[in-house]
Amino acid sequence: MTLIAAFYINNHPVLIGDVLISCPDPSERINIPTNETIKESAPEGLWFGIRTLRQKVNVLSSNLMIAWCGDMCAAHTILKEIKDRNDKKEFTQKSLKAFFESDEAIEWMGNIEVGFIGYIIDDDGIKQFNYSFNKTEINQKTIPPYGNTLIAGSGSNHLIHLLEEIVQPRQPSIPKKNSEFDEAVINSLTICGALLATDFKNILSGYGGTFEIATLNEQGMFEKVNDITYFQWFVSNCESSNPKLDLVGKAYKLIYIKDMLVVYTLSMVQTPRPLIRDSVPLNYYEFPIDESQYYKITPCYKYFTPKEIKSVGAEDGIEITSRFNCNYLFPIEYNLSGEIDFVPGKNTICKSQRFADKNSSYIVECPNGSPSTLIIRNEDLAYLKNSYNSF
Structure with a gap:
């Protein structure tokens, strides 16, 4: 019960994955970032349990990133061994294939179903790979313009539909304003934002919780995309000269600390108010935060003690x-x-942005370490409000 995928955005490698670990017992449940009451009040139709959260996407080194599906313990055994060996001598595509097909790895897995997809960098460049133990299903499909696409898990059909019908990567501007890394991240955020927007339904299919992204950075090394916030907004009177913008539900903030994914959820008052400091109005609006939660999600290849x-x-x-x-x-x-x-004939729009300095919008104030206020610049709110008038 998973969703992992490997594809290309403008020939740039991308790996995404969810974090949900399900189990057969529907009474065994934990709260998750996208549904913080699931432990006490499961959605109608939930026929499985949610045992824990775990990173499905693993960057094992600057030259190797792997996502997994299937049995978590089996994935841990394989990924830990790959990382230990790669730390001593970097795998090539050929030697990694030999490891997956070795008698040793096959013996470890026995009859357990587990699958892996990912990318490796060696002297021949960047190569995509997949390997399945005991016929774990991995879909391989060419999806223009995403190229050769590998998808596995219970969310496969949903993502295939999303990539084929809903979300198409934007073409880089000429001359280029963004790097290939930026374009890959911005388009990947659009995909993961779309998945988050339907996560209540996703959970009923056994995947979701939140989504990770890994790609090739600007230095030519694999890395997780770090420090992300997802917002969902309603835009009413979207074609008028004065559209109204309301936050929907929660914001999700993802950040990695010492290989651990920390997911913060911020529940906010929907109506913003002008920001005033020392009786002086500023060029910002503030959204008071009603409640915040956080989740700590560990990688599969590494064990963390409770103290850590x-x-x-x-x-x-x-x-x-x-x-x-x-x-x-x-x-x-x-x-x-x-x-x-929803307005007939109007599509959902995703606006993804990269901010490089502390003067940018989307600042979370934390007096005494507790999130209290989300601050957004007037011009950024106007930019979002007028999205439907810019076409």
Whole structure:
């Protein structure tokens, strides 16, 4: 019960994956970032349990990134061994294939189902690979313009539909304004933002919770995309001269600390108010934060002691501006009953941005280490409000 995928954005390698680990017992549940009441109140139709959260995407070194599906213990055994060997002598595509097909690896796995997809860098360049133990299903499909695409897990059909019908990568501008890395990240955020927007349904299919992204960085090494915030907005009167923008539910903030993924969820008052300091109005709006939660999600190849887990993350606060922000905009209108309907013929828009300095928008203030306020510049809110008028 998983979703992992390897594909290309403008010939740039990308690996994504969810974090949900399911189990056969529907009474065994933990809360997860996208559904913080699932332990006490499971959604109708949930026929499996949620045992834990674990990183499916693993960057084992600057030359090797692997995502896994299937049995978690089997994945740990294989990934730990690959990392230990790669630390001593880097794998090539040929030697990695030989390891997966070795009698030793086959004996370790026995009848356990587990699959791996990923990318490796060797003297021949960047190569995509996949390997399946005991016929674990891995879909391989050419999806223009994503190239050769590897997808595995219970969310495969949803992602295939998303890539084929809904989300198409934007073409780089001429002359280029963004690096290949930026373009890969911005487009990947669009895909993961779309997945987060439907995560309530995803959970019923056994995947979700949140999504990770790994790609080739600007130095030519594999790395996780770090420091991301996802926002979801309703835009009403979207074609008028004065559209209205409302936050939907929660914001999700992802950051890696010592290989551990820390996911913060921020529940905010939807109506912003002008930011005033010392009785002087500033060029910002603030959204008071009602509640914040955090989740610590470990990689599969490495064991963390409870003490190590406790020492990482939320205790340090999150007084940072996200490096990347993904804004998902839903065009809505209110019917005669006052209920929300989506505007016919209007698509959801994703606005992904990269911020490089502390003067940028999306600042979370944390007095005493506790998130209290989200601050966004007026011009950034206007940029989002007028998204449907810019076409």
